[in-house]
Amino acid sequence: MLKVLVVDDDPNILELVSIQLTQAGYRVLKASNGFEALEIIEEESPDLAVVDVMMPGMDGYTLTKKIRTETEIPVLLLTAKGELEDKEKGFLAGSDDYVVKPFEPKELQFRINAILRRYDKAVDVFIQAGPLTINRQSYEVSVGNKVLLLPLKEFELLSVLASRPNTVFTRELLLERVWGYDYEGDEQTLNVHIKRVRGQLEKLTQAVRIATVRGVGYKLEVDSL
Template sequence: MDLKILIVDDEENIREIIRLYLEKEGFLTFECKDGKEAMELLEKESFHCAVIDIMMPNLNGWVLCQEIKQFYEIPVLMVTAKSEIDDRIKGFKVGTDDYLTKPFHPIELVMRVKCILKRYYLLSIDIINFDGILIDANNYSVSSDTTSILLPVKQFQLLYVMAKFPGKIFSRSQLIELFWGVDYTGNERVIDTHIKRLRSNLSDFEHKIHLQTVHGLGYKLEKIQ
């Protein structure tokens, strides 16, 4: 299946650069020059992700992002020259999934789009039934017939993704990219800390869930037979 990306920017040369690099990676792209045109296209076509500028005529990126998040279940990457921290905060408040400032390297944009898509669609199922344990993305809860707990967001995301692929080994770098982003510059051992806390919080479910360390490789989640 071709993944369709909506590109919205009033600068034709920016749209062309984004299009060329995304199409080189196999994405199918559609271009719009402003938010109004994008909303009209969204009524006709379905997309997997939108890459949008902020400062555009007719309908700006702030409003467009809000509209997309209200009516269409797709992730958004804002690409903009507005780099002040207040603008970045506003972007996340209106619903953007990531934020990239101009000038940018097209390869970084492609990496961010891929990361957003992986993160978004890994978490797109609301509830996972893990051998009778319900892992609910609606409220970050883990529950059985007798026990229910709420997890911090990062711990829940780690559990959710590993539960979706039981037995699959996830490296620290894979988990960092998924949940901290491709530009994370901190210590990868942050994963170890979250895994340790997650194990502690899941102690009531240890008869069903085994969060295993695979030495030299990473972590995996397995059902206990």
Template sequence: MIYVVEDDGAIRNLLTYALTEKGYEVKSFENGLAIVDEIRENPCELLLLDLMLPGKDGVSILKELRKFSDIPVIILTAKNDEFDKVTGLESGADDYITKPFSILELLSRVKAILRRVNKVDEDHLTYKNISLNIKERTVKVDGKNLDLTFKEFEMLYLFMNNIGNVITRENFLTKIWGYDYQGETRTVDVHIASLRSKLQDSGSYISTVRNLGYKFGEI
């Protein structure tokens, strides 16, 4: 998910369209008054942030954001003085693009930052309030450790790598139990029920797709 904070409607719509066309999920905001709270509750992968915003300016938002989050931020602004650029970068921005800008250049920088972040954090998956560490084989929900069995962990890992996609019972059996497993698909349902129970409220992210299997993600 990419958040765009831009008060100019034309630019905001252009960014949303261009990013969506490239396959990114996008949520846009016309001012920065609610963005900090939004990121606290629903962290994004990348923030595109204008500096000159009504209500609260971009640098103030960035400084507040850096008190609790290290999500990558690209500043978009008409301010092209070296002082403004240094101020933005020293406040915690990862990149700085001045207006007017090339959409192709912006998309290239977005791709580069996300590639860098994902490469650094390839052993760590997050969705909403769920955090999964592949290397340590640990899962946290709202910051609290969750005790999962081996197969429950593997199922959650498969879900978090396929957010929004249907995973059939047969897929689960092949990928987790092994292609030569001779048991019934009912065992998948039993493990899903247990995983849902352990995830408590977050178990609602797992939805049943009738006659097919399951899907992970907010409905």
């Protein structure tokens, strides 16, 4: 399950964001200040950080600089300020996006999904999941001497799942990463593609398979050696 660190000294905002992201299928880590956030990052290695700008002790800009200097974790800044100068300061600190309070929790979720999708597009050419190798340059999926060529959407779907074996991806996140932010179809499209990829994987290996996590989404299960 993807982990999102939420850093805010306002307990109400912290709880609101945590509830929304938990319902969206993320594992939420919470910190009330920058120093606590850095400790959690070192221990948990979250996939993304949502950082409030106006915090005592260490403001969001400073925390963002530290995060981006020491890790590759993307950062979304959360603040009550909306002036261009403040946005510029946030991006110069290394943030990936900027959401102004008050905000719709759903919008925050969409922006987080978009950031994670952009980062997934920058993965290595080769993805290894157990005996499964995915070549994102030749679009080949292989196990040993067996090679499989998938239609583009099915290939992208498998690539996302294989990028983090045994991690649960929500249906909404998979639709956004594979079909795009503005996709207006329904989840049936995803279900059909998952079924097709499952069938193709069975031809290659029994050690890698797509599991359904009821009410949440899917994950690629990989048997340990």
